[in-house]
Amino acid sequence: MRHTIKVAFVALFVFGLALGNFSSTGVKAAGMEKMTETDKRAKDPRNKNYRVGDKASGYVYMTSQTRDMQDDDFSNPAFTWVDLGESLWKKVQGSAGKSCFSCHNSASFSMKGAANNFPRYDSNRKRLISLQHKINDELTKKMGAKKWKWESTNMLGMAAYIKLQSRGKPVTVQIGGKAKPFFEKGKKFFNQRRGLLDMACKHCHVDNAGNMARSNVLSEAQVNGFPTYRFKWQKPGSLHRRFIGCNKNIRAKPYKRGSEEYTNLELYMAWRSSGLKWETPAVRN
Amino acid sequence: MARKPRVKVPKSAKKGDVILIKTLAPHKMETGQRKNKKTGKKIPRLIINKFDVTFNGKEVVSADLHPAIAANPYLAFNYRVVESGTFKFVWTDDKGKTVTVEKSLKAG
Numbered sequence: 139m140r141h142t143i144k145v146a147f148v149a150l151f152v153f154g155l156a157l158g159n160f161s162s163t164g165v166k167a168a169g170m171e172k173m174t175e176t177d178k179r180a181k182d183p184r185n186k187n188y189r190v191g192d193k194a195s196g197y198v199y200m201t202s203q204t205r206d207m208q209d210d211d212f213s214n215p216a217f218t219w220v221d222l223g224e225s226l227w228k229k230v231q232g233s234a235g236k237s238c239f240s241c242h243n244s245a246s247f248s249m250k251g252a253a254n255n256f257p258r259y260d261s262n263r264k265r266l267i268s269l270q271h272k273i274n275d276e277l278t279k280k281m282g283a284k285k286w287k288w289e290s291t292n293m294l295g296m297a298a299y300i301k302l303q304s305r306g307k308p309v310t311v312q313i314g315g316k317a318k319p320f321f322e323k324g325k326k327f328f329n330q331r332r333g334l335l336d337m338a339c340k341h342c343h344v345d346n347a348g349n350m351a352r353s354n355v356l357s358e359a360q361v362n363g364f365p366t367y368r369f370k371w372q373k374p375g376s377l378h379r380r381f382i383g384c385n386k387n388i389r390a391k392p393y394k395r396g397s398e399e400y401t402n403l404e405l406y407m408a409w410r411s412s413g414l415k416w417e418t419p420a421v422r423n
Numbered sequence: 424m425a426r427k428p429r430v431k432v433p434k435s436a437k438k439g440d441v442i443l444i445k446t447l448a449p450h451k452m453e454t455g456q457r458k459n460k461k462t463g464k465k466i467p468r469l470i471i472n473k474f475d476v477t478f479n480g481k482e483v484v485s486a487d488l489h490p491a492i493a494a495n496p497y498l499a500f501n502y503r504v505v506e507s508g509t510f511k512f513v514w515t516d517d518k519g520k521t522v523t524v525e526k527s528l529k530a531g
Contacts, residue, residue: 212429212431212445212447213445213447213497215447215449215495217429218426218427218428218429218447218449218495219426221426221427221429222426222427225427291426295426372451372494372495
């Protein structure tokens with residue numbers, strides 16, 4: 139008697155294991171068990187617009203609540219910065235008595251696709267420049283105004299406003315010509331181990347994309363949503379700020395915003411995102 | 424240059440219709456619980472504590488806000504359209520600073 143009970147237990151146990159396996163592969167009928175958060179994210183019907191080939195935008199890795207915020211321009215908090223950028227576009231500033239509008243006219247027309255032009259080679263500096271460098275060049279050289287700090291409210295607003303005009307267009311950056319050696323440097327940076335943890339960007343964002351790093355899902359590090367509103371920051375931030383955060387996480391000494399290293403990396407990462415649609419300003423956690 | 428609140432009111436609506444009005448005010452909403460990491464001193468509370476909406480001078484919505492409300496408070500409410508007029512949205516923060524936005528509505 140005792141023996142049979144034992145056998146029954148073992149049988150039950152094995153059966154349970156089998157069931158467990160089934161549920162994890164998703165064979166079990168829907169509704170029998172609550173969907174996990176990861177499943178929910180993977181099965182969101184909105185995903186198809188944010189996947190191109192084997193690439194997936196960071197959108198795919200966000201919770202449905204975060205996606206809702208991004209989908210509705212009103213609830214997207216970054217748009218208060220965009221509104222500011224819009225008003226700055228038409229604001230006359232500097233000694234030349236000009237605004238962006240006086241030369242470029244309406245941004246919705248002139249800045250369409252401008253996000254794809256950066257980073258690009260600048261013959262004066264003999265290095266790559268980002269959109270932020272370009273904005274400051276325009277401010278100081280053409281308008282006679284003071285330049286903005288990289289992470290200032292004005293700069294974030296203007297960068298987001300300009301990149302917003304390219305929203306929905308696929309990312310296509312130019313990596314040939316004079317930008318080529320800088321692109322290679324950026325690529326090297328991405329694959330170079332660094333910091334106390336001795337990790338490269340690729341170890342998280344290529345090899346482990348979709349896995350958890352503590353409580354966060356690692357994304358593929360696609361840059362089509364920057365400047366991005368992050369809940370952690372409670373404000374939008376530039377891509378270079380994100381680089382600094384990542385570098386600190388692996389206990390590496392970060393470079394400065396706008397530094398050559400980060401601008402090279404920005405070009406390589408923009409190239410990695412080729413084909414995905416611009417989402418600026420995206421909402422991420 | 425400070426950021427301005429966002430307010431979404433339909434330009435026109437039929438009389439008797441119920442419309443959804445959305446507002447989002449950019450604000451840090453400092454709770455008063457956080458400490459300055461370097462000095463160890465508490466950062467004083469600074470939140471939007473009052474939100475008022477009037478339509479043609481008549482009160483529509485009035486809300487008292489408290490700490491634990493997230494930064495950039497998003498507030499939305501329904502409104503039944505009676506007549507044409509102007510909405511006046513006022514946010515007041517702990518320092519007594521107010522931000523006002525006006526939006527007109529045409530009832531047809």
